[in-house]
Amino acid sequence: MKKIVLKNLFGLLVAVVGLLCLHEASASTLKKSDIEQIFSHQYTVGELNPNVPVWPLFLKSATDANTKPTLFGYAFESVDFEPVRGYGGKPINILVAIDTQGNFLESKLISHREPLFRSEVGIAKLTEFAAQYKGLSIHHDIQLYDHKAKTSRDDKNAALHGVQAGTVTVKAIDRTILQSATSVALAHQEAAKTGNIVGAGNAIALSKGQINETQIRSLHPAELEWRGMVQISQITRGQIEKAFIGTRAVGADKLAAKSPDDIALQFHVALVSLPAIGRNILDDEGWRLVAANRRDSHALMVIESGPLAKMMYESQRIADDVPFVLKQNGKTIGLRSIAYDKGVKVPGYPTQTRAHFLIIDTATPLDPTQPFNLTFKLGRRFGTFPNQKAYVEFPLPYYFHGWRQVVSNYLDADWVGTWIKRSGEIATLLIALTLLSIALIRQHKLTATTKRLKQFRVGFLLFTLIGIGWIFQGQLSIVNITAAIDSIASGNDLSFFLTDPITVILWIFVGFTLFIWGRGTFCGWLCPFGAFQELVSKSMRFIGLRHKRIRPSIDRKLKWIKYILLVSLLSMLFISPSTTEIGVEVEPFKTAISLYFVRDWPYVLWAVTCLSLSVVVYRGYCRYICPLGAALAAFNPLRKWGWIARRTECGTPCQTCRSRCDYQAIDQVGKISYSECFQCMDCVAIYQDKKQCLPLVKEIKRQHIVIQIHAVTGNL
Numbered sequence: 001m002k003k004i005v006l007k008n009l010f011g012l013l014v015a016v017v018g019l020l021c022l023h024e025a026s027a028s029t030l031k032k033s034d035i036e037q038i039f040s041h042q043y044t045v046g047e048l049n050p051n052v053p054v055w056p057l058f059l060k061s062a063t064d065a066n067t068k069p070t071l072f073g074y075a076f077e078s079v080d081f082e083p084v085r086g087y088g089g090k091p092i093n094i095l096v097a098i099d100t101q102g103n104f105l106e107s108k109l110i111s112h113r114e115p116l117f118r119s120e121v122g123i124a125k126l127t128e129f130a131a132q133y134k135g136l137s138i139h140h141d142i143q144l145y146d147h148k149a150k151t152s153r154d155d156k157n158a159a160l161h162g163v164q165a166g167t168v169t170v171k172a173i174d175r176t177i178l179q180s181a182t183s184v185a186l187a188h189q190e191a192a193k194t195g196n197i198v199g200a201g202n203a204i205a206l207s208k209g210q211i212n213e214t215q216i217r218s219l220h221p222a223e224l225e226w227r228g229m230v231q232i233s234q235i236t237r238g239q240i241e242k243a244f245i246g247t248r249a250v251g252a253d254k255l256a257a258k259s260p261d262d263i264a265l266q267f268h269v270a271l272v273s274l275p276a277i278g279r280n281i282l283d284d285e286g287w288r289l290v291a292a293n294r295r296d297s298h299a300l301m302v303i304e305s306g307p308l309a310k311m312m313y314e315s316q317r318i319a320d321d322v323p324f325v326l327k328q329n330g331k332t333i334g335l336r337s338i339a340y341d342k343g344v345k346v347p348g349y350p351t352q353t354r355a356h357f358l359i360i361d362t363a364t365p366l367d368p369t370q371p372f373n374l375t376f377k378l379g380r381r382f383g384t385f386p387n388q389k390a391y392v393e394f395p396l397p398y399y400f401h402g403w404r405q406v407v408s409n410y411l412d413a414d415w416v417g418t419w420i421k422r423s424g425e426i427a428t429l430l431i432a433l434t435l436l437s438i439a440l441i442r443q444h445k446l447t448a449t450t451k452r453l454k455q456f457r458v459g460f461l462l463f464t465l466i467g468i469g470w471i472f473q474g475q476l477s478i479v480n481i482t483a484a485i486d487s488i489a490s491g492n493d494l495s496f497f498l499t500d501p502i503t504v505i506l507w508i509f510v511g512f513t514l515f516i517w518g519r520g521t522f523c524g525w526l527c528p529f530g531a532f533q534e535l536v537s538k539s540m541r542f543i544g545l546r547h548k549r550i551r552p553s554i555d556r557k558l559k560w561i562k563y564i565l566l567v568s569l570l571s572m573l574f575i576s577p578s579t580t581e582i583g584v585e586v587e588p589f590k591t592a593i594s595l596y597f598v599r600d601w602p603y604v605l606w607a608v609t610c611l612s613l614s615v616v617v618y619r620g621y622c623r624y625i626c627p628l629g630a631a632l633a634a635f636n637p638l639r640k641w642g643w644i645a646r647r648t649e650c651g652t653p654c655q656t657c658r659s660r661c662d663y664q665a666i667d668q669v670g671k672i673s674y675s676e677c678f679q680c681m682d683c684v685a686i687y688q689d690k691k692q693c694l695p696l697v698k699e700i701k702r703q704h705i706v707i708q709i710h711a712v713t714g715n716l
């Protein structure tokens with residue numbers, strides 16, 4: 001019966017997701033009067049632009065009210081351009097105002113659904129964080145630090161302080177502000193080019209979604225090379241001479257015989273039309289030159305250096321305009337060269353250079369995502385007649401396509417920076433999870449003695465509480481589930497989780513272990529609040545306070561509370577999302593783990609109550625109240641492996657394991673309820689303990705008697 005009900009929970013989950021699909025994502029909320037309230041003392045607010053949702057801000061004329069107003073900037077809601085989802089799975093909306101140069105005039109939090117910051121204090125923290133962008137510009141290199149960091153700013157860089165326990169949220173705010181502002185700035189730029197700026201009569205011509213070149217990550221030359229964006233090739237004097245063997249131009253380089261390994265030419269090849277590459281290699285002048293010449297086509301840059309780069313003697317090198325051949329899929333691609341030998345801004349490149357911009361002919365387009373072959377052609381004149389020439393070719397390999405481009409794009413994603421920054425925590429967590437997996441797989445070794453099991457378990461629970469919980473902030477929560485359902489139902493993906501690597505790793509691990517061991521791996525070992533309760537219970541027991549065992553009939557009924565809470569929360573997600581946001585506060589995790597009990601007193605009181613419950617009832621909150629535990633337990637029907645060994649004597653007559661299971665997960669007939677098992681391993685230790693497991697004790701006694709009989713018989 002219970003199994004059927006649990007299976008139906010899946011059906012319910014699917015139904016909730018389906019119903020949520022009807023739920024529209026929120027869009028802009030402000031009216032012109034709201035914008036006027038904020039800006040009217042300084043600017044005249046124009047009408048909402050019909051093409052791009054911005055309110056133009058005009059300078060007020062101090063002298064003549066009839067003078068044609070001058071456009072000064074734009075006010076807009078970030079959600080209209082870049083609806084970035086925070087930890088709660090909903091977009092965070094910021095009122096942003098920028099001037100026409102991209103400087104921030106205002107940055108004000110309008111709305112959010114972040115579960116940690118719903119209180120007035122929480123809202124104030126996020127408002128203060130967002131306000132830090134005022135006075136900066138979209139051209140600033142902005143770095144986010146923790147909540148205690150000192151802020152600083154100059155003309156180009158800014159260091160902003162974050163918000164305690166709000167890493168994901170502040171990153172979402174940062175992205176929504178910068179991306180939306182950049183979209184508007186690009187729209188303005190484009191409209192200005194065509195004379196269509198607001199104020200001059202027409203609307204902005206461009207819409208959102210442009211490549212944001214101001215946000216391109218700055219890469220060190222070594223990283224450009226490592227990613228394959230810049231490829232280096234070298235040709236020695238000896239290789240050149242060897243290539244000319246068989247022609248009458250051989251032997252022109254007298255130094256080749258003496259020093260065949262000397263580098264004659266070195267090439268740096270780069271596909272500069274890709275902004276991620278071009279903006280990192282060229283200065284503004286170079287980038288403009290490429291942009292003006294290539295238009296919609298692609299462009300390669302080849303920088304030559306070495307003694308043959310500027311060779312004046314045609315007996316050694318003919319100065320061809322385009323000494324390169326480009327082919328893709330066997331077809332020759334047309335090239336036009338523009339000479340350009342200044343403005344390559346990457347430090348470390350050789351100074352004695354000759355740079356070519358190779359513009360691809362639009363009649364033979366290049367697909368930058370596919371392999372192509374670039375060849376360098378070196379010619380020499382020979383003989384007494386100047387027209388006698390010989391050419392040799394050298395391949396200049398370039399591999400920035402296919403998976404390298406995909407990897408490179410990933411490396412530039414916002415979340416990758418977070419993963420790199422938290423690599424120490426990630427490595428520690430991965431080591432801990434590996435250790436736990438080994439311990440659980442080799443459970444008989446772990447439980448060989450009760451002492452070993454106890455030491456490992458207490459040690460790991462301390463790591464879970466202090467390390468995963470308080471330090472890494474890796475407490476999984478029902479909020480993750482509601483946010484994920486909501487996001488998928490609104491047609492979005494789960495990528496917002498990626499800015500929180502610890503949560504992602506833990507969910508992957510939990511998802512995997514759910515099908516092997518059940519909810520016990522997470523609830524028994526990896527939940528910081530669960531570990532907190534267990535450590536409290538164990539400490540109380542140590543000082544002599546023992547918890548109560550609940551009568552089985554009552555225990556069975558109480559266990560349903562958590563499922564009812566889970567179903568209510570998921571249903572409310574559709575009927576009344578704001579009720580769900582309040583409802584998830586049934587979890588004391590944020591108070592006890594994420595915010596270290598520094599919160600309004602009702603939340604603290606609830607968290608302390610849940611913890612105190614475990615003094616009386618062993619992990620009472622987990623067993624009877626926790627909706628996350630219920631959600632994990634709901635997947636129990638999918639767990640195929642009954643990993644706890646049982647004997648026929650278990651339950652009849654032996655009740656040792658049952659009476660020792662603090663979680664009351666073993667019934668009277670010795671059957672394990674895996675949806676209530678916390679994988680503490682106590683029963684596994686008892687099972688192989690010759691002093692505790694009744695059938696084993698009996699067996700040993702029997703063997704002892706037989707030996708004694710043999711000994712007595714032998715003596716006769």
Ligand code: SF4
Nearest residue numbers: 523527530622626629
């Ligand atoms: S039941 Fe809830 S609080 Fe307890 S361990 Fe599981 S998830 Fe954590």
Ligand code: SF4
Nearest residue numbers: 661677678680681683
């Ligand atoms: S004693 Fe056994 S059945 Fe009970 S929680 Fe521990 S491992 Fe699970």
